[in-house]
Amino acid sequence: xxxxxxxxxxxxxxxxxxxxxxxxxxxxxxxxxxxxxxxxxxxxxxxxxxxxxxxxxxxxxxxxxxxxxxxxxxxxxxxxxxxxxxxxxxxxxxxxxxxxxxxxxxxxxxxxxxxxxxxxxxxxxxxxxxxxxxxxxxxxxxxxxxxxxxxxxxxxxxxxxxxxxxxxxxxxxxxxxxxxxxxxxxxxxxxxxxxxxxxxxxxxxxxxxxxxxxxxxxxxxxxxxxxxxxxxxxxxxxxxxxxxxxxxxxxxxxxxxxxxxxxxxxxxxxxxxxxxxxxx
Amino acid sequence: xxxxxxxxxxxxxxxxxxxxxxxxxxxxxxxxxxxxxxxxxxxxxxxxxxxxxxxxxxxxxxxxxxxxxxxxxxxxxxxxxxxxxxxxxxxxxxxxxxxxxxxxxxxxxxxxxxxxxxxxxxxxxxxxxxxxxxxxxxxxxxxxxxxxxxxxxxxxxxxxxxxxxxxxxxxxxxxxxxxxxxxxxxxxxxxxxxxxxxxxxxxxxxxxxxxxxxxxxxxxxxxxxxxxxxxxxxxxxxxxxxxxxxxxxxxxxxxxxxxxxx
Numbered sequence: 001x002x003x004x005x006x007x008x009x010x011x012x013x014x015x016x017x018x019x020x021x022x023x024x025x026x027x028x029x030x031x032x033x034x035x036x037x038x039x040x041x042x043x044x045x046x047x048x049x050x051x052x053x054x055x056x057x058x059x060x061x062x063x064x065x066x067x068x069x070x071x072x073x074x075x076x077x078x079x080x081x082x083x084x085x086x087x088x089x090x091x092x093x094x095x096x097x098x099x100x101x102x103x104x105x106x107x108x109x110x111x112x113x114x115x116x117x118x119x120x121x122x123x124x125x126x127x128x129x130x131x132x133x134x135x136x137x138x139x140x141x142x143x144x145x146x147x148x149x150x151x152x153x154x155x156x157x158x159x160x161x162x163x164x165x166x167x168x169x170x171x172x173x174x175x176x177x178x179x180x181x182x183x184x185x186x187x188x189x190x191x192x193x194x195x196x197x198x199x200x201x202x203x204x205x206x207x208x209x210x211x212x213x214x215x216x217x218x219x220x221x222x223x224x225x226x227x228x229x230x231x232x233x234x235x236x237x238x239x240x241x242x243x244x245x246x247x248x249x250x251x252x253x254x255x256x257x258x259x260x261x262x263x264x265x266x267x268x269x270x271x272x273x274x275x276x277x278x279x280x
Numbered sequence: 281x282x283x284x285x286x287x288x289x290x291x292x293x294x295x296x297x298x299x300x301x302x303x304x305x306x307x308x309x310x311x312x313x314x315x316x317x318x319x320x321x322x323x324x325x326x327x328x329x330x331x332x333x334x335x336x337x338x339x340x341x342x343x344x345x346x347x348x349x350x351x352x353x354x355x356x357x358x359x360x361x362x363x364x365x366x367x368x369x370x371x372x373x374x375x376x377x378x379x380x381x382x383x384x385x386x387x388x389x390x391x392x393x394x395x396x397x398x399x400x401x402x403x404x405x406x407x408x409x410x411x412x413x414x415x416x417x418x419x420x421x422x423x424x425x426x427x428x429x430x431x432x433x434x435x436x437x438x439x440x441x442x443x444x445x446x447x448x449x450x451x452x453x454x455x456x457x458x459x460x461x462x463x464x465x466x467x468x469x470x471x472x473x474x475x476x477x478x479x480x481x482x483x484x485x486x487x488x489x490x491x492x493x494x495x496x497x498x499x500x501x502x503x504x505x506x507x508x509x510x511x512x513x514x515x516x517x518x519x520x521x522x523x524x525x526x527x528x529x530x531x532x533x534x535x536x537x538x539x540x541x542x
Contacts, residue, residue: 136375137377173537201339202529206334
Protein backbone atom coordinates (compact mmCIF):
# COMPACT_ATOMS: atom_id res chain seq x y z
CA UNK A 1 0.00 0.00 0.00
CA UNK A 2 1.34 3.44 -0.83
CA UNK A 3 0.62 6.45 1.33
CA UNK A 4 -0.19 9.93 0.11
CA UNK A 5 3.52 10.68 -0.03
CA UNK A 6 4.31 7.62 -2.04
CA UNK A 7 6.00 5.64 0.70
CA UNK A 8 5.32 1.98 0.24
CA UNK A 9 4.09 0.37 3.43
CA UNK A 10 4.42 -3.32 4.01
CA UNK A 11 0.88 -4.41 4.70
CA UNK A 12 -0.55 -7.81 4.16
CA UNK A 13 -2.64 -8.16 1.11
CA UNK A 14 -5.86 -8.73 2.87
CA UNK A 15 -7.50 -10.41 -0.07
CA UNK A 16 -7.77 -14.00 0.94
CA UNK A 17 -6.33 -16.62 -1.30
CA UNK A 18 -8.85 -18.59 -3.23
CA UNK A 19 -9.09 -21.65 -1.13
CA UNK A 20 -12.68 -21.97 -2.14
CA UNK A 21 -12.72 -25.41 -3.61
CA UNK A 22 -10.69 -28.19 -2.20
CA UNK A 23 -9.46 -29.72 -5.38
CA UNK A 24 -9.67 -33.43 -5.72
CA UNK A 25 -6.03 -34.28 -5.75
CA UNK A 26 -4.65 -37.34 -7.37
CA UNK A 27 -2.23 -39.60 -5.57
CA UNK A 28 0.80 -38.10 -7.23
CA UNK A 29 -0.05 -34.58 -6.03
CA UNK A 30 -0.62 -35.89 -2.58
CA UNK A 31 2.71 -37.67 -2.61
CA UNK A 32 4.55 -34.51 -3.72
CA UNK A 33 2.79 -32.51 -1.06
CA UNK A 34 3.68 -35.03 1.59
CA UNK A 35 7.32 -35.11 0.57
CA UNK A 36 7.52 -31.32 0.57
CA UNK A 37 6.02 -31.27 4.02
CA UNK A 38 8.61 -33.76 5.16
CA UNK A 39 11.41 -31.72 3.67
CA UNK A 40 10.19 -28.60 5.42
CA UNK A 41 10.36 -30.31 8.79
CA UNK A 42 12.63 -28.57 11.33
CA UNK A 43 15.40 -30.86 12.57
CA UNK A 44 17.49 -30.40 15.69
CA UNK A 45 20.96 -31.91 15.78
CA UNK A 46 22.46 -32.07 19.25
CA UNK A 47 25.94 -33.09 20.23
CA UNK A 48 26.27 -36.77 21.24
CA UNK A 49 26.39 -35.88 24.92
CA UNK A 50 23.20 -33.80 24.82
CA UNK A 51 21.23 -36.15 22.63
CA UNK A 52 22.18 -38.98 24.95
CA UNK A 53 20.70 -37.22 27.94
CA UNK A 54 17.61 -36.14 25.96
CA UNK A 55 17.07 -39.72 24.91
CA UNK A 56 17.12 -40.89 28.49
CA UNK A 57 14.35 -38.38 29.24
CA UNK A 58 16.43 -35.68 30.88
CA UNK A 59 15.67 -32.31 29.38
CA UNK A 60 18.38 -29.66 29.21
CA UNK A 61 18.73 -27.97 32.56
CA UNK A 62 18.41 -24.34 31.58
CA UNK A 63 18.04 -21.23 33.70
CA UNK A 64 18.78 -18.65 31.04
CA UNK A 65 18.07 -19.08 27.38
CA UNK A 66 19.20 -16.25 25.13
CA UNK A 67 17.95 -16.28 21.59
CA UNK A 68 19.33 -13.86 19.00
CA UNK A 69 17.34 -13.49 15.80
CA UNK A 70 18.85 -11.60 12.89
CA UNK A 71 22.36 -10.63 11.86
CA UNK A 72 22.88 -7.76 14.28
CA UNK A 73 21.55 -9.62 17.28
CA UNK A 74 23.54 -12.75 16.45
CA UNK A 75 26.75 -10.83 15.83
CA UNK A 76 26.26 -8.83 18.99
CA UNK A 77 26.46 -12.10 20.89
CA UNK A 78 29.44 -13.23 18.81
CA UNK A 79 31.33 -10.04 19.51
CA UNK A 80 30.43 -9.30 23.12
CA UNK A 81 29.69 -12.68 24.64
CA UNK A 82 30.95 -15.66 22.74
CA UNK A 83 34.52 -14.35 22.43
CA UNK A 84 34.93 -13.48 26.06
CA UNK A 85 33.99 -16.75 27.60
CA UNK A 86 34.27 -20.40 27.05
CA UNK A 87 31.33 -21.70 25.14
CA UNK A 88 30.66 -25.08 23.62
CA UNK A 89 28.60 -25.45 20.49
CA UNK A 90 26.13 -28.13 21.53
CA UNK A 91 23.91 -28.36 18.50
CA UNK A 92 22.20 -26.73 15.58
CA UNK A 93 18.81 -26.64 13.91
CA UNK A 94 18.42 -27.24 10.20
CA UNK A 95 15.59 -25.65 8.31
CA UNK A 96 14.81 -26.05 4.64
CA UNK A 97 12.44 -23.76 2.80
CA UNK A 98 11.92 -21.76 -0.36
CA UNK A 99 14.77 -19.37 0.49
CA UNK A 100 17.33 -22.08 1.14
CA UNK A 101 20.11 -22.22 -1.36
CA UNK A 102 20.40 -25.05 -3.87
CA UNK A 103 21.59 -28.35 -2.49
CA UNK A 104 25.27 -28.03 -3.39
CA UNK A 105 27.73 -26.89 -0.78
CA UNK A 106 25.21 -25.60 1.69
CA UNK A 107 26.12 -27.86 4.54
CA UNK A 108 28.46 -25.36 6.11
CA UNK A 109 25.94 -22.54 5.86
CA UNK A 110 23.15 -24.71 7.12
CA UNK A 111 25.19 -25.68 10.13
CA UNK A 112 26.05 -22.13 11.11
CA UNK A 113 22.69 -20.48 10.53
CA UNK A 114 21.08 -21.66 13.74
CA UNK A 115 23.53 -22.79 16.42
CA UNK A 116 23.15 -23.52 20.12
CA UNK A 117 25.99 -22.75 22.55
CA UNK A 118 26.30 -23.75 26.18
CA UNK A 119 28.50 -22.13 28.77
CA UNK A 120 31.33 -24.38 29.92
CA UNK A 121 31.42 -23.43 33.59
CA UNK A 122 27.65 -22.95 33.91
CA UNK A 123 25.82 -25.39 31.63
CA UNK A 124 22.42 -23.93 32.52
CA UNK A 125 23.09 -20.91 30.29
CA UNK A 126 22.17 -21.55 26.70
CA UNK A 127 22.56 -19.25 23.69
CA UNK A 128 21.05 -19.64 20.24
CA UNK A 129 21.91 -17.56 17.20
CA UNK A 130 19.49 -17.60 14.28
CA UNK A 131 20.51 -15.89 11.06
CA UNK A 132 18.59 -17.95 8.54
CA UNK A 133 15.09 -17.39 7.27
CA UNK A 134 12.49 -19.54 8.94
CA UNK A 135 9.26 -19.71 6.96
CA UNK A 136 5.91 -18.83 8.50
CA UNK A 137 4.75 -22.41 8.68
CA UNK A 138 8.01 -23.50 10.36
CA UNK A 139 8.08 -20.96 13.18
CA UNK A 140 5.62 -22.77 15.42
CA UNK A 141 7.34 -26.09 14.87
CA UNK A 142 10.82 -24.65 15.57
CA UNK A 143 9.59 -23.21 18.85
CA UNK A 144 7.81 -26.39 19.93
CA UNK A 145 10.82 -28.55 19.16
CA UNK A 146 13.39 -26.33 20.86
CA UNK A 147 11.35 -25.73 23.99
CA UNK A 148 10.55 -29.41 24.16
CA UNK A 149 14.25 -29.98 24.89
CA UNK A 150 14.41 -27.45 27.73
CA UNK A 151 13.48 -27.87 31.35
CA UNK A 152 10.67 -25.32 31.92
CA UNK A 153 11.09 -24.80 35.65
CA UNK A 154 12.87 -21.56 36.54
CA UNK A 155 13.52 -20.90 32.89
CA UNK A 156 14.12 -17.31 31.81
CA UNK A 157 14.09 -16.51 28.13
CA UNK A 158 15.58 -13.39 26.58
CA UNK A 159 15.11 -12.79 22.87
CA UNK A 160 17.11 -10.20 20.93
CA UNK A 161 15.66 -9.40 17.56
CA UNK A 162 16.47 -7.16 14.60
CA UNK A 163 13.87 -5.06 12.92
CA UNK A 164 13.74 -2.18 10.49
CA UNK A 165 12.76 1.26 11.73
CA UNK A 166 10.47 1.47 8.69
CA UNK A 167 8.26 -1.07 10.42
CA UNK A 168 7.89 1.07 13.51
CA UNK A 169 4.70 3.12 13.69
CA UNK A 170 4.44 6.28 15.72
CA UNK A 171 2.28 9.38 15.59
CA UNK A 172 5.32 11.66 15.91
CA UNK A 173 7.68 11.77 13.04
CA UNK A 174 10.80 9.79 13.89
CA UNK A 175 13.84 11.98 13.73
CA UNK A 176 16.72 10.18 12.06
CA UNK A 177 18.93 10.48 15.12
CA UNK A 178 16.61 8.35 17.24
CA UNK A 179 17.40 5.03 15.55
CA UNK A 180 18.60 2.50 16.56
CA UNK A 181 16.44 2.03 19.64
CA UNK A 182 15.07 -0.85 21.71
CA UNK A 183 11.50 -1.77 22.55
CA UNK A 184 10.48 -4.64 24.81
CA UNK A 185 7.60 -7.06 24.99
CA UNK A 186 7.20 -9.62 27.77
CA UNK A 187 4.94 -12.46 28.82
CA UNK A 188 2.67 -12.36 31.84
CA UNK A 189 5.04 -14.66 33.76
CA UNK A 190 7.95 -12.22 33.40
CA UNK A 191 8.28 -10.38 36.70
CA UNK A 192 11.29 -8.15 36.21
CA UNK A 193 11.54 -4.68 34.87
CA UNK A 194 12.53 -4.52 31.19
CA UNK A 195 15.50 -2.25 30.47
CA UNK A 196 13.62 -0.19 27.92
CA UNK A 197 10.19 1.11 27.00
CA UNK A 198 7.45 -1.35 26.14
CA UNK A 199 6.39 -1.72 22.51
CA UNK A 200 3.49 0.63 21.91
CA UNK A 201 0.29 -0.28 20.09
CA UNK A 202 -0.33 -0.51 17.17
CA UNK A 203 3.13 -2.01 16.71
CA UNK A 204 3.34 -5.78 16.65
CA UNK A 205 6.08 -8.37 16.62
CA UNK A 206 6.13 -11.13 14.03
CA UNK A 207 8.42 -14.00 13.07
CA UNK A 208 10.42 -16.14 15.45
CA UNK A 209 10.25 -13.71 18.42
CA UNK A 210 6.44 -13.77 18.13
CA UNK A 211 6.36 -17.57 17.96
CA UNK A 212 8.54 -17.77 21.09
CA UNK A 213 6.43 -15.19 22.94
CA UNK A 214 3.20 -17.00 22.06
CA UNK A 215 4.59 -20.32 23.22
CA UNK A 216 5.93 -18.85 26.46
CA UNK A 217 2.74 -16.90 27.16
CA UNK A 218 0.51 -19.95 26.99
CA UNK A 219 3.02 -22.12 28.85
CA UNK A 220 3.71 -19.40 31.43
CA UNK A 221 7.44 -19.08 30.90
CA UNK A 222 9.12 -15.79 31.87
CA UNK A 223 10.18 -14.28 28.57
CA UNK A 224 11.20 -10.86 27.36
CA UNK A 225 11.82 -9.82 23.77
CA UNK A 226 14.05 -6.85 22.98
CA UNK A 227 13.34 -5.64 19.49
CA UNK A 228 15.96 -3.32 18.02
CA UNK A 229 14.71 -0.91 15.37
CA UNK A 230 17.60 0.12 13.18
CA UNK A 231 17.86 2.31 10.09
CA UNK A 232 20.90 0.47 8.73
CA UNK A 233 20.18 -2.55 6.61
CA UNK A 234 23.48 -4.38 7.07
CA UNK A 235 25.21 -5.41 10.26
CA UNK A 236 26.84 -2.47 12.02
CA UNK A 237 28.51 -1.87 15.34
CA UNK A 238 26.19 0.93 16.52
CA UNK A 239 23.12 -1.27 16.16
CA UNK A 240 24.92 -4.10 17.90
CA UNK A 241 25.76 -1.90 20.85
CA UNK A 242 22.09 -1.06 21.30
CA UNK A 243 21.56 -4.55 22.65
CA UNK A 244 24.08 -4.04 25.47
CA UNK A 245 21.62 -2.93 28.18
CA UNK A 246 19.40 -5.93 27.43
CA UNK A 247 22.00 -8.30 28.82
CA UNK A 248 22.98 -6.25 31.88
CA UNK A 249 20.14 -7.93 33.77
CA UNK A 250 21.81 -11.25 33.15
CA UNK A 251 25.20 -10.10 34.43
CA UNK A 252 25.22 -12.92 36.98
CA UNK A 253 25.37 -15.55 34.31
CA UNK A 254 26.76 -13.69 31.33
CA UNK A 255 29.65 -11.26 31.29
CA UNK A 256 29.87 -8.87 28.41
CA UNK A 257 33.20 -8.12 26.90
CA UNK A 258 33.47 -4.43 27.92
CA UNK A 259 35.53 -3.39 24.93
CA UNK A 260 35.84 -5.86 22.13
CA UNK A 261 38.87 -5.28 19.97
CA UNK A 262 38.33 -3.76 16.59
CA UNK A 263 39.79 -6.89 15.08
CA UNK A 264 36.94 -8.94 16.43
CA UNK A 265 34.42 -6.38 15.28
CA UNK A 266 35.96 -6.09 11.85
CA UNK A 267 35.61 -9.80 11.41
CA UNK A 268 31.88 -9.58 11.95
CA UNK A 269 30.91 -6.28 10.42
CA UNK A 270 30.96 -6.63 6.72
CA UNK A 271 31.28 -3.26 5.07
CA UNK A 272 28.14 -3.46 3.06
CA UNK A 273 28.63 -0.20 1.20
CA UNK A 274 31.62 -1.59 -0.62
CA UNK A 275 29.54 -4.41 -2.02
CA UNK A 276 26.90 -2.09 -3.28
CA UNK A 277 27.59 -0.94 -6.80
CA UNK A 278 24.94 1.74 -6.77
CA UNK A 279 27.35 4.69 -6.47
CA UNK A 280 30.55 3.53 -8.06
CA UNK B 281 -6.18 -26.17 20.98
CA UNK B 282 -7.85 -24.02 23.61
CA UNK B 283 -5.69 -23.12 26.58
CA UNK B 284 -7.23 -21.27 29.49
CA UNK B 285 -5.43 -18.15 30.66
CA UNK B 286 -6.96 -18.49 34.10
CA UNK B 287 -6.41 -21.11 36.72
CA UNK B 288 -9.71 -22.84 36.13
CA UNK B 289 -11.16 -23.70 32.76
CA UNK B 290 -14.06 -21.41 31.84
CA UNK B 291 -17.48 -22.84 31.04
CA UNK B 292 -19.05 -21.78 27.75
CA UNK B 293 -22.22 -23.80 28.13
CA UNK B 294 -25.18 -21.99 26.50
CA UNK B 295 -22.99 -19.06 25.48
CA UNK B 296 -23.28 -17.50 22.06
CA UNK B 297 -19.94 -17.52 20.22
CA UNK B 298 -19.12 -14.68 17.85
CA UNK B 299 -16.04 -15.14 15.68
CA UNK B 300 -14.60 -13.65 12.51
CA UNK B 301 -13.47 -15.32 9.35
CA UNK B 302 -10.21 -13.85 8.09
CA UNK B 303 -11.59 -12.48 4.83
CA UNK B 304 -11.54 -9.54 2.42
CA UNK B 305 -10.87 -6.26 4.17
CA UNK B 306 -10.70 -7.98 7.59
CA UNK B 307 -14.25 -6.78 8.20
CA UNK B 308 -15.17 -9.62 10.55
CA UNK B 309 -12.03 -9.11 12.64
CA UNK B 310 -12.61 -5.37 12.89
CA UNK B 311 -16.23 -5.94 13.92
CA UNK B 312 -15.11 -8.37 16.62
CA UNK B 313 -12.59 -5.80 17.85
CA UNK B 314 -15.46 -3.35 18.29
CA UNK B 315 -17.47 -5.87 20.30
CA UNK B 316 -14.58 -6.76 22.63
CA UNK B 317 -13.58 -3.18 23.23
CA UNK B 318 -17.12 -1.82 23.66
CA UNK B 319 -18.35 -4.55 25.99
CA UNK B 320 -15.09 -4.51 27.94
CA UNK B 321 -14.82 -8.26 27.63
CA UNK B 322 -12.21 -10.18 29.57
CA UNK B 323 -9.79 -12.64 28.06
CA UNK B 324 -10.29 -16.22 29.22
CA UNK B 325 -7.94 -18.15 26.98
CA UNK B 326 -5.99 -18.70 23.81
CA UNK B 327 -6.34 -20.91 20.77
CA UNK B 328 -2.73 -22.07 20.47
CA UNK B 329 -2.20 -23.64 17.09
CA UNK B 330 0.33 -24.05 14.28
CA UNK B 331 -2.35 -23.14 11.75
CA UNK B 332 -1.93 -19.39 12.30
CA UNK B 333 1.07 -17.22 11.44
CA UNK B 334 2.67 -16.16 14.75
CA UNK B 335 2.30 -12.51 15.76
CA UNK B 336 2.05 -10.75 19.07
CA UNK B 337 1.77 -7.32 20.63
CA UNK B 338 0.69 -5.40 23.69
CA UNK B 339 -2.95 -5.00 24.72
CA UNK B 340 -4.91 -3.87 21.65
CA UNK B 341 -7.80 -2.69 23.83
CA UNK B 342 -5.71 -0.71 26.33
CA UNK B 343 -7.60 2.12 27.96
CA UNK B 344 -4.95 3.39 30.35
CA UNK B 345 -1.24 3.04 31.04
CA UNK B 346 -1.82 0.31 33.62
CA UNK B 347 -3.39 -2.24 31.31
CA UNK B 348 -1.30 -1.45 28.24
CA UNK B 349 1.48 -3.91 28.99
CA UNK B 350 -0.23 -7.21 28.49
CA UNK B 351 0.81 -9.70 25.85
CA UNK B 352 -1.76 -10.78 23.30
CA UNK B 353 -1.57 -13.66 20.86
CA UNK B 354 -2.97 -14.46 17.38
CA UNK B 355 -6.18 -16.13 18.56
CA UNK B 356 -7.86 -15.38 21.87
CA UNK B 357 -11.21 -16.01 23.52
CA UNK B 358 -13.04 -13.29 25.44
CA UNK B 359 -16.26 -13.48 27.41
CA UNK B 360 -18.95 -11.24 28.83
CA UNK B 361 -20.55 -13.61 31.33
CA UNK B 362 -23.59 -11.44 32.10
CA UNK B 363 -24.53 -11.36 28.39
CA UNK B 364 -23.61 -15.03 27.89
CA UNK B 365 -21.45 -13.98 24.98
CA UNK B 366 -18.06 -15.38 24.07
CA UNK B 367 -15.90 -13.97 21.32
CA UNK B 368 -13.02 -15.56 19.47
CA UNK B 369 -10.72 -12.99 17.90
CA UNK B 370 -8.32 -14.14 15.17
CA UNK B 371 -5.52 -11.67 14.47
CA UNK B 372 -3.36 -13.51 11.95
CA UNK B 373 -3.82 -15.11 8.55
CA UNK B 374 -4.25 -18.87 8.39
CA UNK B 375 -1.36 -20.82 6.87
CA UNK B 376 -2.72 -21.82 3.51
CA UNK B 377 -1.99 -25.52 3.66
CA UNK B 378 -3.50 -25.77 7.12
CA UNK B 379 -6.91 -24.19 6.62
CA UNK B 380 -8.70 -27.52 6.70
CA UNK B 381 -6.95 -28.48 9.92
CA UNK B 382 -7.87 -25.12 11.43
CA UNK B 383 -11.54 -25.61 10.53
CA UNK B 384 -11.56 -29.05 12.12
CA UNK B 385 -9.95 -27.63 15.24
CA UNK B 386 -12.60 -24.91 15.48
CA UNK B 387 -15.50 -27.25 14.85
CA UNK B 388 -14.37 -29.73 17.49
CA UNK B 389 -13.71 -26.93 20.01
CA UNK B 390 -17.14 -25.37 19.36
CA UNK B 391 -18.72 -28.79 19.82
CA UNK B 392 -16.84 -29.58 23.01
CA UNK B 393 -17.58 -26.17 24.52
CA UNK B 394 -21.34 -26.58 24.05
CA UNK B 395 -22.01 -23.12 22.70
CA UNK B 396 -25.73 -22.60 22.11
CA UNK B 397 -24.97 -21.01 18.74
CA UNK B 398 -22.07 -19.64 16.74
CA UNK B 399 -22.10 -16.53 14.58
CA UNK B 400 -19.33 -16.12 12.00
CA UNK B 401 -18.72 -12.57 10.79
CA UNK B 402 -17.33 -12.58 7.30
CA UNK B 403 -17.00 -10.73 4.02
CA UNK B 404 -16.82 -11.48 0.33
CA UNK B 405 -15.42 -9.73 -2.75
CA UNK B 406 -17.89 -7.04 -3.84
CA UNK B 407 -16.71 -7.22 -7.42
CA UNK B 408 -17.70 -10.85 -7.79
CA UNK B 409 -21.39 -10.31 -7.12
CA UNK B 410 -23.78 -11.42 -9.81
CA UNK B 411 -26.61 -9.27 -11.17
CA UNK B 412 -29.18 -10.18 -8.57
CA UNK B 413 -26.72 -9.66 -5.72
CA UNK B 414 -25.83 -6.21 -6.99
CA UNK B 415 -29.39 -5.00 -6.69
CA UNK B 416 -29.89 -4.97 -2.95
CA UNK B 417 -28.19 -4.43 0.40
CA UNK B 418 -24.64 -5.78 0.68
CA UNK B 419 -25.51 -7.90 3.74
CA UNK B 420 -26.30 -11.61 3.61
CA UNK B 421 -26.74 -14.46 6.05
CA UNK B 422 -26.51 -18.24 6.11
CA UNK B 423 -27.76 -20.60 8.81
CA UNK B 424 -27.26 -24.29 9.32
CA UNK B 425 -30.40 -26.46 9.54
CA UNK B 426 -29.92 -27.02 13.27
CA UNK B 427 -29.90 -23.28 14.02
CA UNK B 428 -32.77 -22.63 11.63
CA UNK B 429 -34.94 -24.91 13.74
CA UNK B 430 -34.65 -22.61 16.74
CA UNK B 431 -34.12 -19.21 15.11
CA UNK B 432 -36.47 -19.30 12.11
CA UNK B 433 -38.94 -16.83 13.65
CA UNK B 434 -36.27 -14.38 14.74
CA UNK B 435 -34.71 -14.39 11.29
CA UNK B 436 -38.08 -13.87 9.63
CA UNK B 437 -38.74 -10.89 11.85
CA UNK B 438 -35.40 -9.34 10.98
CA UNK B 439 -36.19 -9.61 7.30
CA UNK B 440 -32.62 -10.45 6.35
CA UNK B 441 -31.55 -11.67 2.97
CA UNK B 442 -30.10 -15.14 2.62
CA UNK B 443 -26.92 -15.65 0.63
CA UNK B 444 -27.91 -16.69 -2.88
CA UNK B 445 -26.66 -19.83 -4.54
CA UNK B 446 -25.12 -18.93 -7.87
CA UNK B 447 -24.83 -21.13 -10.89
CA UNK B 448 -21.49 -22.82 -11.27
CA UNK B 449 -21.28 -21.90 -14.94
CA UNK B 450 -23.00 -18.53 -15.43
CA UNK B 451 -24.34 -17.99 -18.91
CA UNK B 452 -25.25 -21.58 -19.57
CA UNK B 453 -29.00 -21.88 -19.75
CA UNK B 454 -29.11 -25.60 -19.27
CA UNK B 455 -31.85 -26.33 -16.78
CA UNK B 456 -29.63 -28.80 -15.00
CA UNK B 457 -26.88 -26.36 -14.10
CA UNK B 458 -26.07 -26.83 -10.50
CA UNK B 459 -26.47 -23.99 -8.04
CA UNK B 460 -23.66 -23.67 -5.59
CA UNK B 461 -22.66 -21.63 -2.60
CA UNK B 462 -19.87 -19.30 -3.63
CA UNK B 463 -18.08 -16.98 -1.20
CA UNK B 464 -15.00 -15.63 -2.99
CA UNK B 465 -12.50 -13.99 -0.66
CA UNK B 466 -14.30 -15.38 2.35
CA UNK B 467 -11.43 -17.55 3.61
CA UNK B 468 -12.71 -20.44 5.68
CA UNK B 469 -16.31 -19.16 5.72
CA UNK B 470 -17.75 -21.63 3.26
CA UNK B 471 -15.80 -24.59 4.61
CA UNK B 472 -16.79 -23.78 8.17
CA UNK B 473 -20.43 -23.50 7.13
CA UNK B 474 -20.49 -26.80 5.25
CA UNK B 475 -18.59 -28.56 8.06
CA UNK B 476 -21.12 -27.23 10.56
CA UNK B 477 -24.02 -28.42 8.43
CA UNK B 478 -22.45 -31.87 8.30
CA UNK B 479 -21.77 -31.89 12.04
CA UNK B 480 -25.21 -30.51 12.89
CA UNK B 481 -23.78 -27.45 14.65
CA UNK B 482 -26.02 -24.42 15.20
CA UNK B 483 -24.07 -21.82 13.22
CA UNK B 484 -24.89 -18.65 11.34
CA UNK B 485 -22.76 -16.65 8.93
CA UNK B 486 -23.28 -12.90 8.55
CA UNK B 487 -21.39 -11.50 5.63
CA UNK B 488 -20.89 -8.27 3.80
CA UNK B 489 -19.85 -7.65 0.22
CA UNK B 490 -16.92 -5.25 0.28
CA UNK B 491 -13.65 -4.24 -1.32
CA UNK B 492 -10.31 -3.68 0.34
CA UNK B 493 -9.38 -0.23 1.49
CA UNK B 494 -10.47 1.62 4.60
CA UNK B 495 -12.86 -1.02 5.89
CA UNK B 496 -13.78 0.70 9.15
CA UNK B 497 -17.23 1.78 7.84
CA UNK B 498 -17.84 -1.82 6.71
CA UNK B 499 -17.01 -3.07 10.20
CA UNK B 500 -19.60 -0.70 11.71
CA UNK B 501 -22.20 -1.83 9.17
CA UNK B 502 -21.61 -5.46 10.02
CA UNK B 503 -21.53 -5.02 13.78
CA UNK B 504 -24.74 -2.94 13.73
CA UNK B 505 -26.34 -5.64 11.62
CA UNK B 506 -25.32 -8.25 14.19
CA UNK B 507 -26.59 -6.04 16.97
CA UNK B 508 -30.09 -6.02 15.44
CA UNK B 509 -30.17 -9.72 16.14
CA UNK B 510 -28.17 -10.25 19.32
CA UNK B 511 -28.85 -6.90 21.05
CA UNK B 512 -25.33 -6.61 22.43
CA UNK B 513 -25.86 -2.91 22.96
CA UNK B 514 -29.19 -1.84 24.37
CA UNK B 515 -31.00 1.09 22.82
CA UNK B 516 -29.39 0.43 19.47
CA UNK B 517 -28.95 3.44 17.32
CA UNK B 518 -27.47 3.23 13.89
CA UNK B 519 -24.93 5.85 14.85
CA UNK B 520 -21.47 4.41 14.86
CA UNK B 521 -20.28 6.29 17.94
CA UNK B 522 -21.99 3.79 20.21
CA UNK B 523 -19.12 1.45 19.52
CA UNK B 524 -15.73 2.08 21.05
CA UNK B 525 -12.79 2.05 18.63
CA UNK B 526 -9.81 0.25 20.22
CA UNK B 527 -6.42 1.93 20.49
CA UNK B 528 -4.88 -0.62 18.13
CA UNK B 529 -6.76 0.96 15.22
CA UNK B 530 -4.57 4.04 15.31
CA UNK B 531 -2.05 4.81 12.56
CA UNK B 532 -3.75 2.49 10.07
CA UNK B 533 -2.24 4.55 7.28
CA UNK B 534 1.31 4.73 8.57
CA UNK B 535 3.35 6.91 10.88
CA UNK B 536 3.30 10.65 11.33
CA UNK B 537 4.75 12.84 8.65
CA UNK B 538 7.80 15.10 9.00
CA UNK B 539 6.63 18.49 10.31
CA UNK B 540 9.28 20.26 8.26
CA UNK B 541 7.36 19.30 5.18
CA UNK B 542 5.01 22.26 5.52
